[in-house]
Every structure is written in C-alpha cells, then in structure tokens.
Amino acid sequence: MSSETIRLLISCADTSGIIAAVAGFIAERNGNILEADQHTDPEHGAFFMRVEIDPTAFALTRENFAAEWQQVAQPFGMRWRVHWGSDIKRMAILVSKESHCLDDLLWRWRTGELHVELPLVISNHDDLREPAQACDVAYHHLPVTPETKPEQEGRILELLGEANVDFIVLARYMQILSPTVVDRYENRIINIHHSFLPAFSGPRPYRNAYERGVKIIGATSHYVTADLDAGPIIAQGTIPVDHRDSVHDLIRRGRDLERVVLASAVRSHVEDKILTSQNKTVVFA
Numbered sequence: 001m002s003s004e005t006i007r008l009l010i011s012c013a014d015t016s017g018i019i020a021a022v023a024g025f026i027a028e029r030n031g032n033i034l035e036a037d038q039h040t041d042p043e044h045g046a047f048f049m050r051v052e053i054d055p056t057a058f059a060l061t062r063e064n065f066a067a068e069w070q071q072v073a074q075p076f077g078m079r080w081r082v083h084w085g086s087d088i089k090r091m092a093i094l095v096s097k098e099s100h101c102l103d104d105l106l107w108r109w110r111t112g113e114l115h116v117e118l119p120l121v122i123s124n125h126d127d128l129r130e131p132a133q134a135c136d137v138a139y140h141h142l143p144v145t146p147e148t149k150p151e152q153e154g155r156i157l158e159l160l161g162e163a164n165v166d167f168i169v170l171a172r173y174m175q176i177l178s179p180t181v182v183d184r185y186e187n188r189i190i191n192i193h194h195s196f197l198p199a200f201s202g203p204r205p206y207r208n209a210y211e212r213g214v215k216i217i218g219a220t221s222h223y224v225t226a227d228l229d230a231g232p233i234i235a236q237g238t239i240p241v242d243h244r245d246s247v248h249d250l251i252r253r254g255r256d257l258e259r260v261v262l263a264s265a266v267r268s269h270v271e272d273k274i275l276t277s278q279n280k281t282v283v284f285a
Helices: 018-028 065-076 100-110 129-134 149-162 179-184 205-212 247-270
Strands: 006-013 032-041 046-054 079-084 090-095 117-123 138-141 167-170 189-193 216-223 233-240 274-277 280-283
Touching: 006 018, 006 065, 006 274, 018 032, 018 046, 018 065, 046 274, 065 079, 090 100, 090 149, 100 117, 100 129, 100 247, 117 149, 129 138, 149 179, 167 247, 189 247, 205 247, 216 247, 233 247, 233 280
Parallel strands: 090 117, 090 167, 117 138, 167 189
Antiparallel strands: 006 046, 006 079, 032 046, 189 216, 216 233, 274 280
C-alpha cells in the first residue's frame, strides 16, 4: 500500500448505516477506497473503522476535508482523525544504555522500512552517541538525577518541540516520564517492556521468570500513560523456553523479541492502524 494514501480513522457508538455513510461520502467525491477495515465491540457498544483512500482523483483536500466530513461525523457522534500520507511523521527516540532496540530502529529507518523522519535521539547517558551519529541523527545527552528531573524533562520537551516531533519511542529508556511529558504526547509515546505484561513486571523480569521456571518469555509494546507499564497494549510476542535456558539465554532471546515487537508497534502507529478505547487498542492488520 502506498504511503501517500489518505488514512481516515473513526470511532463512535455502534449503530446501523455507518459503513454505508462513510463509503457513500467518499464515492460521491470521486474517492477510491483502497482498503477498509472495521471492528465492533459489543460489550461497550463501540464501532471502529479505518479507511485508506486513493488521493489521485479525490475531490477533497486537507483544507476542506474537515468541514465537509462533519455532515457524516456529526450525526454519528464520531471521534475521528485523518492523516495525509504525504505528511511524513517525525519520530524521536529516547534511550539509555542498552543499544539493541535503538540499533534495530536505526536500521529499519535507514533502509526505508519505517517511513518516518528521525531528527533526534535523546539519552540520559552518552554511551550510544556513535550509532546515532553514524546515521547522521542528532544525539542529545541529557543526564538526569531525581533533583534535576524537572529541568531535564523541560529540556526534552524543548528539543521535541523544536524538532516538530509527532511521536516518541522509548527504546529501553530506563527513566519514568512524568505526567508533564506523558500528557503532552498522549497516545504518542511507545514503550517496549521486557516482559509479557502484566506478568513479571518490574526491573528484573527475566530473573523472576527464571526463578519461576517459565516455559515462555515475552515482550510487550504499549502506549505510555501515567500508570507505570499499564498503558494500552499495541503489540506482544512470546517465544518458548525450557529448563536448559540460563538467565543469559533468556536475556539474549528476549532482546531479539523486544526488537521485533517494538518495530511492529511503531509500524502500526506510523501507518495509522491504531485506535484506543477503554485503555485498550484496536490494531488493524
């Protein structure tokens, strides 16, 4: 699917006629629907939809879309957003000392797998300056202590604003972000947790898993909220392990999984495939 498509995301109370109204609106304006998917949550009576539109002959532009779309959105009480594929999202990466997720994201970005702009990497340590600068990405070292955290986060927000960042990826950034940052980028901060949440959360999940003799290990990528490691889950993965695996084996294999799961979550966000509701996500394939 071309990255230049127009992507429309909708959520509202479930009722009859929504799909017909959306399709009719697009067809009446010479729009060709390239892809459409929808989901109904019967427990909460909610409806979710994602539509990709070919912009070639579509009669609307970013300037007049919202005004005309209201004739469909308002009667259904829709919450909606539209992304014009010609607008490339700008991603910032926050990282600490572990390099595996940063290295993977840099490779996927450099090869064009992640269709984003990457203006900067921010870290509370200086250890990973080299891989970022090798890709011509600005690297900002902002050390932090409990006493300097407000000042450090203020500088982070300044850098993000100056770079017009759309969303943030925590590639094993081992600091808890304050509500000041989280609220500014609601549902736009993606974290990777080195555990299959909610089990074995905390700072030593692989040791805890090892001591319990688990038979699978996992990784979880989620949006960041004020509640630690409790935000809407975007992607998860697991791999089997057994009694032969040492703690180091679990860590090594877990890092491989973290890279894949985080990349999957970032890609879904970049391609506008995620809607959130009830602290859960609807992630369209």
